[in-house]
Amino acid sequence: MTRTASFALLVLAASALAVAQTKPDVPVPELLNEVQFFDPSAHALVKLEKVLSKMETKTKLAGFAGAKSGFFLENGASPVRLPGAEGLTFVVRAGGTGLMGLVDPSQLIRFYRLDPNGGRRELLLQSGGGVFGGRNRSSDEIALDYSLMQEGVYAIVSPKRLPKGEYAFVVMGMGQGAMGGSATLFAFGVD
Numbered sequence: 496m497t498r499t500a501s502f503a504l505l506v507l508a509a510s511a512l513a514v515a516q517t518k519p520d521v522p523v524p525e526l527l528n529e530v531q532f533f534d535p536s537a538h539a540l541v542k543l544e545k546v547l548s549k550m551e552t553k554t555k556l557a558g559f560a561g562a563k564s565g566f567f568l569e570n571g572a573s574p575v576r577l578p579g580a581e582g583l584t585f586v587v588r589a590g591g592t593g594l595m596g597l598v599d600p601s602q603l604i605r606f607y608r609l610d611p612n613g614g615r616r617e618l619l620l621q622s623g624g625g626v627f628g629g630r631n632r633s634s635d636e637i638a639l640d641y642s643l644m645q646e647g648v649y650a651i652v653s654p655k656r657l658p659k660g661e662y663a664f665v666v667m668g669m670g671q672g673a674m675g676g677s678a679t680l681f682a683f684g685v686d
Contacts (some may be wrong), residue, residue: 579656
């Protein structure tokens with residue numbers, strides 16, 4: 496074998512190994528921007544509760560007694576329940592090839608712990624006590640680790656154990672949906 500052929504074979508083998516290492520054997524969601532849980536025991540994706548929601552502002556006594564703005568989900572608990580394990584992994588297909596591959600999911604997707612209130616779940620972006628005082632607060636945003644699995648497909652990992660409660664990924668609207676203040680939420684509960 497000539498030196499050139501040997502070198503070409505070595506480069507081909509090295510690139511095949513690099514591709515194999517950068518593309519883990521994890522299923523890919525069919526739809527764009529749909530966050531799904533990766534169940535390692537079943538080696539499958541699990542769909543989360545998908546809710547299209549519009550940002551609302553609710554006031555008490557025309558705002559004098561306070562107001563809150565955010566997303567409000569019916570039912571006190573999500574039908575999708577996940578185990579309380581450390582390092583839960585989620586997968587999202589955030590782009591494809593070309594310009595669609597330039598989407599950064601860490602700028603598009605946020606993760607929050609939801610607040611239970613009267614048989615429903617609330618994601619408060621802002622809450623205030625009005626002229627009579629009270630405390631200002633918002634739902635807790637949780638930092639996540641994002642890593643590229645393959646072009647346009649990302650793994651989203653919670654770096655620490657999620658306590659028992661209700662959670663949601665918020666995929667901010669784009670285009671016409673963003674103008675109306677709508678977002679898609681992917682909710683689940685941790686037992």
